[in-house]
Amino acid sequence: MITGANSGIGKATVKEIAKRGGTVHLVCRNKDRAEEAKKEITTETSNQNVFVHILDMSNPRGIWEFAEQFKKQHRLNVLINNAGCMINKRELTEDGLEKNFATNTLGTYILTTVLLPLLEKEDDPRVITVSSGGMLVQKLNISDLQSENVAFDGTMVYAQNKRQQVVLMEQLAKAHPSIHFSSMHPGWADTPAVRSSMPDFYEKMKNRLRTEAQGADTVVWLAVSAAASRQASGQFFQDRQPVSTHLPLAQTKASLGDEEKLIQALEELSQQFKPR
Template sequence: MSIYRNSVWFIKGLNEYCRSGYESASKRFVPGDLEVDVTGRSFMVTGANSGIGKATAKEIAKRGGIIHLVCRNKDRGEEAKKEITTETGNQKVFVHILDMSDPKGIWKFGEQFKNEHRLNVLINNAGCMVNKRELTENGLEKNFATNTLGPYILTTVLLPLLEKEDDPRVITVSSGGMLVQKLNVSDLQTENTTFDGTMVYAQNKRQQVVMTEQWAKAHPSIHFSSMHPGWANTPAVQSSMPDFYEKMKNKLRTEAQGADTVVWLAVSSAARKQASGLFFQDREPVATHLPLAWTKSSPGDDEKLMQVLEELSQQFKPQ
């Protein structure tokens, strides 16, 4: 079945995820959707110093938003801020230093942020693909800590802040790679199966889609969405998937094309009219499972994921 899933997915990717797929899809975009002024609205973007995160922050800054760049590296974060402010003229760009694989740090950051700022839109973009099993200093598998538990904690701690605002939104940058994975709630940190970084990443991205669906049910006042940026030419792809990059580099989307749907979900009124909890690609909700791939999890497993994440997150919450 995995061979079937991977084959169907790759063919789908060649047709839809490359630059040509974006160019084809963009013919039906409504230009006015992004002709908006979001002055006064506050946006947080994690993993914002490069790639899709920086491209997203820049586009929102052009439209007047207050931008909170959440970055792991201070120097790179400040460089991104300088680039964004210079290109957009928007001076309301702020840098926050945070490692999204550190659950204790995320709790601390979130609680402090709640006391000092407003927030209308949270964009969970930061991610990693570590190709060998590696544990953080907290004993967590690094991909899981960064891609799943980190966004879970950050979103959880900021929910009360978002609920105070008009038209609050949470957008999670997932991946079409999740289509080859069925949620495996019994081995979230890949302790009992052979470690394959690409498949672990895809499993994390499946977890993100399920989290988004569950959040939407639990918090109806907030609009939740997840999305696939397509195959974009980003530093993360170049470093984590060098073979894929070499084969596909002439077909990859630009960072701005990869960020387009994130920006659309963050600022447009058209996106807000869509149901909460959906998975988007090129400004449209799309299926979360391939046909005949047997990747659908049970409602019980979906709820179990949230239960495990809640229990795990509480272990790192400051007393």
């Protein structure tokens, strides 16, 4: 299962896994774009086992309902949390959640944790979260998860969410040793998300950006290779190698207590939206 699978690194990942004969579930927000991507993927790979599910990852109730239904109907070996957003002005969802946090962090948490029992039924199950090297500039801040108390900077909020995702994978790896968890930085790739969310960066860097397929390479490797699952669970990868989650002298390490508090806060929020 791959979220945000109709463009960019998500679609490139689907193509590679479909080429290898995998059954792939595309979880997308926009039905037309999802169906268009499915058609392209099935044509290019000759793999008909490509399925579309429409879901907005900023809608926690919708995620709960989708995941509970999926558990009743399907098997799942690998979950790839790829969907994300970088909104540069503070926007709230209809549930009153800051939209970047709702999509990048809470949505990832709910989808992953609700699907854990399904993953645990399989041999060699894996969860991969597409994070970003941008998280290296942020220390986990659990006192203001929804960016209410600072001047809003979409790039920094996104980087904080990406730090939260890395901590989430580390904590889930400790709690669920039968599943292999990882997060990764795809490098800076020429994707629609980069073009729309970071236009100035894109203009400066467009001739040096990776292709979508290059950005997806480590995701695919983490999803399907035997070598990846022999690596310790919970690590952060770049170019198929585990790398540090902190820059030297950056003082971005949080206490274990804060990391555990993040999980507690996400669980409490998650339960507010659980279908009764």
